[in-house]
Amino acid sequence: MPVMNQFELSRVYAKGWSAGRASGLGSTGDTLDAEIDALNPYQVAEERCRWAAGFKDALCRNEETGRGRKRKSSVATSIGKA
Numbered sequence: 001m002p003v004m005n006q007f008e009l010s011r012v013y014a015k016g017w018s019a020g021r022a023s024g025l026g027s028t029g030d031t032l033d034a035e036i037d038a039l040n041p042y043q044v045a046e047e048r049c050r051w052a053a054g055f056k057d058a059l060c061r062n063e064e065t066g067r068g069r070k071r072k073s074s075v076a077t078s079i080g081k082a
Contacts, residue, residue, distance in 0.1 A: 009050050012042065016054025020062070027059040 004012070025035060036055050042048045 004047065009046070012047050012050045013054035016051035017058045020055035020058025023055075023059070025059055027056070027063045
């Protein structure tokens with residue numbers, strides 16, 4: 001498999017960033033790394049690492065700015081229907 005150059009790796013990071021900004025995940029949690037790993041579409045270790053870094057940085061940015069899509073909890077959903 002060919003080695004990616006820095007520009008290509010920056011695009012992988014950006015794709016992770018975009019996915020993180022659009023996700024409903026918080027920036028902390030016991031299962032966060034496992035959830036990110038499951039979402040990561042890349043197979044090569046360097047690409048997986050770069051995508052995950054972008055994803056995590058976006059989650060932190062979501063927390064700082066209060067942006068990002070928030071997931072409704074099942075409790076809140078059931079209360080709203082009651």
